[in-house]
Amino acid sequence: MTSRIYKLLRELKCATALEIAEKLGITRKSAQTYLNRLVARGAVEKRTLGKRAVIYCAKDGPGGGPRGGSRSAVRKREEGGAYRLCTATRRRLTHVLEMLMRDGCVSVGTLARVLNVTHTKAYHMLRVMLLLRRGVRVKIGKTAVLCRDHEAAEEAISRIRDAVHRLVVANGMKYATALKILRAALEDGNAYALLSRFIPLRRGMKKFPPLVLTFINAVLETLYGEPLRYGNRRIYVVSHPRAEYHIEIVDSIDRHAVAVNLPSDLAATLSGADVNEIVLQALEQLLQRYRS
Secondary structure, three states: OHHHHHHHHHHHOEEOHHHHHHHHOOOHHHHHHHHHHHHHHOOEEEEEEEOOEEEEEEOOOOOOOOOOOOHHHHHHHHHHHHHHHHHHHHHHHHHHHHHHHHHOEEEHHHHHHHHOOOHHHHHHHHHHHHHOOOOEEEEEOOEEEEEOOHHHHHHHHHHHHHHHHHHHHHOOOOEEOHHHHHHHHHOOHHHHHHHOOOOOOOOOOOOOOHHHHHHHHHHHHHHHOOOEEEOOEEEEEOOOOOOOOOOOEEOOOOEOOOOOOOOHHHHHHOOOOOHHHHHHHHHHHHHHHHHO
């Protein structure tokens, strides 16, 4: 089973213990045990992903894999079902890279739709791409966007700002709102083609989801500054587009350190143990109580 898990992890590049367990039809505890063995052998690297999740990544190079396992045995393991799952995952990652090479940037929502996966899985893929240093993340409003690199991200932001400002000028707006921009975009082929790559737009829309309105409001704020507020409405006074604005481009996963004070007797007992792993397991068990 250890060799089979390593083979699967080599195909996936990186995965959580739960993902490994689901793909191989074993319990999470068993997957965790085998993964820890691979970590101890130096075949797998254990990394912290986000606030509390742990991800395991296969190491490449000589001696990276577990001992044993002939070519025929590997072939049999591939025929056992894990190979098909890994092939699907590899194809999905390849598809994402192709999209980035072609378009430069793609939103998580578009990834979910194109790959036919949930939004959560699409966002997880974005995080894995960052972990593998294969892209950068941009957040516009509440919309997460994966870009090929910093240059592609800056180009996408510039194109979106130019498209929105062009709609403002073309429609003679002195005061712009997200609703006005979206209605104008539905009638403009170029703006529609660009914006629909990042937010869910379709011809004939009468109402727009809050996520879409938030996206356009964020773009308008980079162009014209803070809006005037009338209740829930945000109205932007049209002026010359601002050259200075802030949209963060992130090229790595956020990491959070947790400091824990241990009693002296417990600290002595845990001497030489992987304290980080113990703390993570304790936190995970505590959080599980609130989930159930």
